[in-house]
Amino acid sequence: MPTASAASSGSLPLTSREVQLLSVPDGLPRPEHFRVVEKPMPQPGEGEVRVRNRYFLVFPGLRTVVGGGVEGAPFPGAKPGDPLFGMAVGEVVTAASDGGGPRVGELVSHWLGWREYAVVPVGACTPLGDALPDPVAHLSHGPLAYAALTRGAELRSGETVFVSGGAGAVGSMTGQIARLLGAGRVIGSTGSAEKAGRMTESLGYDAVILREPAESLSARLAEAAPDGIDVFVDMVGGDQLRAAIDVARPGARFALVGALSGQLSAHGTGTSALVGIDAFQLIVKRITMRGISGLDHPETHREWSRRFGTWLRAGEITFPHVRIAGMDRAAPALNEMIEGRHLGAVVVEL
Template sequence: MTAPPALPRASREVRLAALPEGLPRPEHFHVVETPMPRPGAGEVLVRNRYFQVFPAVRTLVGGGVEGAPFSGVAPGDPLLGPAVGEVVARPGPAGPPLGAWVSHFLGWREYAVVPAEGCTPLGEGELPDPAAHLSQGSLAYTALTRIAGLRPGETVFVSGGAGATGSMAGQIARLLGAGRVIGSTGSPAKADRMTGGLGYDAVVPRGPEGSFSARLAEAAPGGIDVLVDMVGGEQLQAAVRAARPGARFVLVGTLAGQLSDTGGGTTAPVEIDTYQLVVKRITMRGISGLDHPEVHAEWNRKFGDWLRSGEITFPHARIAGMDNAPRALHELMAGRHLGAVLVEL
């Protein structure tokens, strides 16, 4: 297939330049120019408009985790991540038509050849802003409705409440009728924003090792019914201590491992008192963004309605340009931004 004349001869992408020791920095990546990729049978060419920068990049450059939906990357490989863009070439009948907006997992590049079955068409006008399809609200909504089964009046604790998922989870829990919503963060400025419009009644700050449990107990004197956990580590231990009988825990992320200066971001060990799990009858289940695909359409309908009514916001930072993507990752891992971090092309 011959690419349309409007397409450039080359594309650019972010590749891993060298394996980091500790947290990756901008110098561990480089932006390279490559020949324009050409789709084959059953594929489409997508011009990416936005892609998400997320902490799991640390896991990818660390070699990945067995059983995860995406393998690790080695030096010289392009990075991966959620993206949205427009279909600009299609050699056959398979896949969305030219001009359609789609989401897929080949971000960190200007143009991506995506298998037709690997991209999800975005409903026209479904959300006010196409970038909102990169919200992690669907994951938070699934955790609260399908896994935790949140009931009106219950107390919810969201660890990592200022991140891409946490900044949505507090708002969703409030809209679903939670009686009290508690989050955690390491930034006083973020804590103010969380209680000032993101659904949180209280925010537990991170502090010296071993002190988080007492601060969570103070914020939730009656205990917690639901945990949406993005962190693990000490905060998961504290949630076990604070759990009410019959509490439901949903494990979504592993920031304690991914943002650690040591290790490769592929493990997140934590010691839990299993006596407490037994006597409190706590249920604990992990979830990934690929679970429960049937929730996708339901979430988009609710999300679109809530955005238009002003009942919910999509907290995010937009970083302009491919050249700034490595810096955006560094700023994310340093805790510079609240909500999702997107690169706009």
């Protein structure tokens, strides 16, 4: 009798498509900097499973990846000919030869998106189980937003929270989570009035300020938060970080999650995000600033999944995202995300 591994391999195609970096962009990446190529079907080795990807995430960090990467960051830089990568959800089609790990037919999450089939070490894929009602919700940036609020900024009940980039993949979750965790007032920033309206209607925000014009940003934030802000979850840096310092209350805690001001700048490589701040304000206000990444606080993931599933089933939270159909639309979807055309996360569906 054939094993599950052998049986599944017999019905697979001989090739798999993936998105590769074609050339290093001079400025922001565009679809012509990438190509979809057909490769021989990847073969799993010992301790590996083969996964047919169903969904993968398009995320801003890819700008930094194709720009060469940042030393110490969790994501390596990419060279021409390298496949892209990102969070993915897929179905195991070939189990590990030793019988360990997930079985054929199980859904798992992993980091080898941007390809139709991926060979993943057993230890690098996570079985999804039934914690969430929709598998694609496992691609949300909720774990990062939750860790930023509960560990990075240590949000307390009744506090005022400011979220920069509040309509993005992380920010669209952060406002909702802050509200559910007991924040007294939640303020966000975005680049368009249309997104601002959606944020106050359905994403937990009490007020939203537009990021332009930059010279009046502090005044507009102070108007939205007349008593100051206690917590700042920053996806942007730049002018918005300076404004948050201006309006911070004594003892405010800042969780620095992203640096989109540099990452998505039309100039440079997206690998730096310089900003000038007034250190005296940090001192006299006793502001705490803490950087946090998605790999920090792994202990929160199970806690988050349990709470996220409960909130989703109760209709208390949503996963704002847009689904883009097909591998050929992946590179254009990255361009659309950089241009700010979508609210929430951008997911490619295969």
